[in-house]
Amino acid sequence: xxxxxxxxxxxxxxxxxxxxxxxxxxxxxxxxxxxxxxxxxxxxxxxxxxxxxxxxxxxxxxxxxxxxxxxxxxxxxxxxxxxxxxxxxxxxxxxxxxxxxxxxxxxxxxxxxxxxxxxxxxxxxxxxxxxxxxxxxxxxxxxxxxxxxxxxxxxxxxxx
Amino acid sequence: xxxxxxxxxxxxxxxxxxxxxxxxxxxxxxxxxxxxxxxxxxxxxxxxxxxxxxxxxxxxxxxxxxxxxxxxxxxxxxxxxxxxxxxxxxxxxxxxxxxxxxxxxxxxxxxxxxxxxxxxxxxxxxxxxxxxxxxxxxxxxxxxxxxxxxxxxxxxxxxxxxxxxxxxxxxxxxxxxxxxxxxxxxxxxxxxxxxxxxxxxxxxxxxxxxxxxxxxxxxxxxxxxxxxxxxxxxxxxxxxxxxxxxxxxxxxxxxxxxxxxxxxxxxxxxxxxxxxxxxxxxxxxxxxxxxxxxxxxxxxxxxxxxxxxxxxxxxxxxxxxxxxxxxxxxxxxxxxxxxxxxxxxxxxxxxxxxxxxxxxxxxxxxxxxxxxxxxxxxxxxxxxxxxxxxxxxxxxxxxxxxxxxxxxxxxxxxxxxxxxxxxxxxxxxxxxxxxxxxxxxx
Numbered sequence: 377x378x379x380x381x382x383x384x385x386x387x388x389x390x391x392x393x394x395x396x397x398x399x400x401x402x403x404x405x406x407x408x409x410x411x412x413x414x415x416x417x418x419x420x421x422x423x424x425x426x427x428x429x430x431x432x433x434x435x436x437x438x439x440x441x442x443x444x445x446x447x448x449x450x451x452x453x454x455x456x457x458x459x460x461x462x463x464x465x466x467x468x469x470x471x472x473x474x475x476x477x478x479x480x481x482x483x484x485x486x487x488x489x490x491x492x493x494x495x496x497x498x499x500x501x502x503x504x505x506x507x508x509x510x511x512x513x514x515x516x517x518x519x520x521x522x523x524x525x526x527x528x529x530x531x532x533x534x535x536x
Numbered sequence: 537x538x539x540x541x542x543x544x545x546x547x548x549x550x551x552x553x554x555x556x557x558x559x560x561x562x563x564x565x566x567x568x569x570x571x572x573x574x575x576x577x578x579x580x581x582x583x584x585x586x587x588x589x590x591x592x593x594x595x596x597x598x599x600x601x602x603x604x605x606x607x608x609x610x611x612x613x614x615x616x617x618x619x620x621x622x623x624x625x626x627x628x629x630x631x632x633x634x635x636x637x638x639x640x641x642x643x644x645x646x647x648x649x650x651x652x653x654x655x656x657x658x659x660x661x662x663x664x665x666x667x668x669x670x671x672x673x674x675x676x677x678x679x680x681x682x683x684x685x686x687x688x689x690x691x692x693x694x695x696x697x698x699x700x701x702x703x704x705x706x707x708x709x710x711x712x713x714x715x716x717x718x719x720x721x722x723x724x725x726x727x728x729x730x731x732x733x734x735x736x737x738x739x740x741x742x743x744x745x746x747x748x749x750x751x752x753x754x755x756x757x758x759x760x761x762x763x764x765x766x767x768x769x770x771x772x773x774x775x776x777x778x779x780x781x782x783x784x785x786x787x788x789x790x791x792x793x794x795x796x797x798x799x800x801x802x803x804x805x806x807x808x809x810x811x812x813x814x815x816x817x818x819x820x821x822x823x824x825x826x827x828x829x830x831x832x833x834x835x836x837x838x839x840x841x842x843x844x845x846x847x848x849x850x851x852x853x854x855x856x857x858x859x860x861x862x863x864x865x866x867x868x869x870x871x872x873x874x875x876x877x878x879x880x881x882x883x884x885x886x887x888x889x890x891x892x893x894x895x896x897x898x899x900x901x902x903x904x905x906x907x908x909x910x911x912x913x914x915x916x917x918x919x920x921x922x923x924x925x926x927x928x929x930x931x932x933x934x935x936x937x938x939x940x941x942x943x944x945x946x947x948x949x950x951x952x953x954x955x956x957x958x959x960x961x962x963x964x965x966x967x968x969x970x971x972x973x974x975x976x977x978x
Contacts, residue, residue: 395696397607397736403718404701408657429718442720442878443701445657461619462821463779463854465868499704499872500619500821501658504779504852505786514660 379420381428385409389428399429403439407446416447444498452487452494454532456480457511460497463504472508473497475522479529492536493529538765539789540773541749542630549665551672554633560678562752566641567689574645574755581759582771583751587613587707587744588820588849590770590838593751599731600646600739609735610643610651611716611742615700615707617656618820619872620852623775624745626787628655628662631749632669636679636695638748641755643693646741651693653745654712656700667697704876708924709742711878722880723924746775766791770837774851778804781811781857792837799836800855811857815941819849821869822929824936828858845936863948866937867895873930884927887918891934903949908938 381389388409392402406429410421422436429436440446458473480488482495503509506518510525517528547553554560566574579594600608612635616624627635639651655663673679677686684692698716700706706715710724713735734740750772754762763771770792779785782804790803796818800806807813813828818836824846826834834844841848856865874888891914894907915931922928938945 398717400718401716404715405699407701408699431718438720439718443657443703445700445702460868461872462817462865462868463620465865466780466854466856466860498658499875500617500621502616502622502625502656504620504622504854505777506622507779507785511658516661 377420379410379414379418379424381410381424382413385413400431400435403429403431403436404443407436407440411446416450418448450487450491451496453492453536454512455494455496456529457496457498457501459499459501459503459507459509459511461500463500464507464509467507469508471522472510472520472525475525476510476529479526492533537790538773540753540762540765541634541746541775542626542787542789548634549630549632549669551633551669551676558756559633560637562756563637563640563644563678564687566644566752566755567687567691569755571645571647574641577759578645578751578754581754581762582769583747583754583762584770584772584838585744586746586750586774586850588618590848593743593747596731596743597642597646597741599729600741601731602647604739606738607650608646608648609738609740610639610646610648611709611712611730611735611740612639612651612653612745612748613707613709613712613742614653614655614659614745615704615712616659616745616850617704617707617876618822618850618852619869620779620817620820620854621777621850622779622852623777623787623850624655625659625662626775627745627749628659628666632666633673634752635666635745635749636670636673638751639695640679640683640693641751642741642743642748644691646739648741649693651695652698652716652735653695654698654700654706654716656706657702663697663699670695670697703878704872705878705924705926708926711924712742713740720878722878723926725923767793767835767837767840769839770848774836776803776836777850777852778855779852780855781807781813781860782855783808793835793840796831796834796836796853799853800831804855807855807857809857811859813855814858814860815856815862815865815937817854817933818846818851820852821854821872822932823847823849824932825940827940830940862937862941862944863895863899866933867892867899869933870895870930873926877926877930881922881927883918883921884930887914888930890914891930898945898949901948905946905949905951907949908942908945912938 389406392405414421417440422433426433426436460469460473480493484497487494503518508520509518545557575594575597583593584590614624643651680694703721705711706721708723711721715721730740765771773789774792776788784805788803815825816831817825826846838848870892874892877884877888879885894911897903911934915934918927919931
């Protein structure tokens with residue numbers, strides 16, 4: 377299926393392009409815009425971006441696979457990210473990760489059948505002083521307990 | 537105690553409040569000086585980079601060519617991905633205008649018309665906060681074309697936010713530039729250094745967010761004032777980020793050269809349950825860890841920490857109490873560097889994987905005494921053999937943790953040496969080589 381950017385997003389891409397002396401430099405911001413519109417970066421998305429930025433689809437693929445924040449598969453409506461790096465680990469993040477895994481029945485980078493939740497074990501998110509933490513999409517939840525992690529997931533479930 | 541980067545002024549992130557507190561006066565003053573004078577002042581102030589390498593900021597600026605027909609660029613490094621480090625987000629949230637003002641002065645000093653601030657992608661909230669402040673600064677004429685009128689000068693510059701997408705390596709300066717150009721974040725071979733050949737082949741300076749936030753106060757109050765704060769060789773204040781097993785983790789702005797024990801016991805209020813300290817990493821997870829009995833009298837500045845056998849890094853102090861499982865900690869650190877290795881250099885790409893596998897086996901209780909030496913050997917073969925410092929970042933924790941906690945690790949491995957079974961592929965290789973005329977060599 378062909379992918380086309382919406383009119384609004386084309387304007388945002390224009391704005392991004394104006395920030396750099398070369399078109400290719402807008403690749404990362406354009407990928408974020410594409411991911412917002414299409415939920416994930418499909419082959420069609422890469423082809424369209426390569427056309428706009430005048431690079432090859434392989435150039436785009438190389439960048440997409442390098443950075444963890446670009447998804448080549450759809451993630452859930454609520455993408456849960458649990459940090460398990462050192463500072464969080466010292467504050468018991470593995471317990472939180474295990475609890476969330478159990479509660480959602482998911483492993484790293486899996487999505488629930490209803491596409492509501494996905495889970496990712498992430499590297500340091502910069503919440504070391506407020507560890508442990510998890511993030512739901514763009515929002516951080518810090519100084520977390522297992523019970524609070526439960527509550528967050530419950531409230532997200534109830535929202536739907 | 538005087539705070540420079542995160543002053544105790546309520547709501548100083550708002551442009552009105554910032555302006556009421558002499559905001560943008562540093563830039564006003566800077567634009568009446570010659571760029572060279574600013575570089576000289578920053579050099580004399582002794583300000584050293586806060587991103588990890590602690591290199592003189594003024595000296596770095598002076599490497600920028602004076603005459604060039606190419607555009608010059610400033611990159612501000614807000615990738616902040618070092619485990620244990622969470623200081624830059626405080627600046628983005630609480631004092632963005634002083635950062636913007638620092639960017640203006642730096643651009644003027646090095647002759648750049650464009651500055652990119654690279655902020656890690658996970659910091660959605662802090663990117664939005666900074667973008668709001670930046671929009672206010674533009675709207676009030678402090679950035680962009682309107683600057684000329686506002687400051688009554690010929691100089692103007694633009695500031696753009698570039699959002700990262702989840703790659704630790706992009707905090708390395710040359711990798712950051714590749715990422716900004718829309719490539720994979722592969723570090724570049726140096727030389728050429730960014731000042732000669734940076735973004736799009738043009739002269740570029742890269743500074744950490746915290747470094748840049750110090751610039752405006754230095755210009756306002758003079759280099760002498762700054763050089764007298766903290767340790768003479770590494771002056772100023774520093775944002776210490778304390779995490780792990782302490783009662784009050786957080787970011788503390790204090791002069792350089794604080795006693796590590798003061799930070800832990802006085803400011804972070806000690807270890808929960810009054811437990812003993814087993815291990816402290818003083819500068820973020822890539823820096824050599826210190827044993828609990830090695831931290832007495834250690835001061836937090838570049839020279840003192842080097843003498844103590846570690847490094848200042850990003851001043852991210854990670855404290856571990858006596859009940860910490862160090863094998864698990866080292867395994868987690870190794871997992872991180874294996875995950876974040878960009879894959880360009882073989883020693884790092886392969887070595888980090890082997891280190892992780894060996895540590896997995898030790899953590900599972902299947903390690904042998906031989907594995908400890910093997911780990912040190914693999915780490916030694918990464919260190920110094922890679923394009924960028926991620927090699928050292930991956931090797932140091934392993935090398936120093938095992939060296940300094942040898943007894944601890946000895947207890948976690950078996951005395952017996954597991955000799956691996958003979959590699960079948962090799963033992964089954966053909967020993968008979970047929971030649972073209974049908975004869976066989978054996």
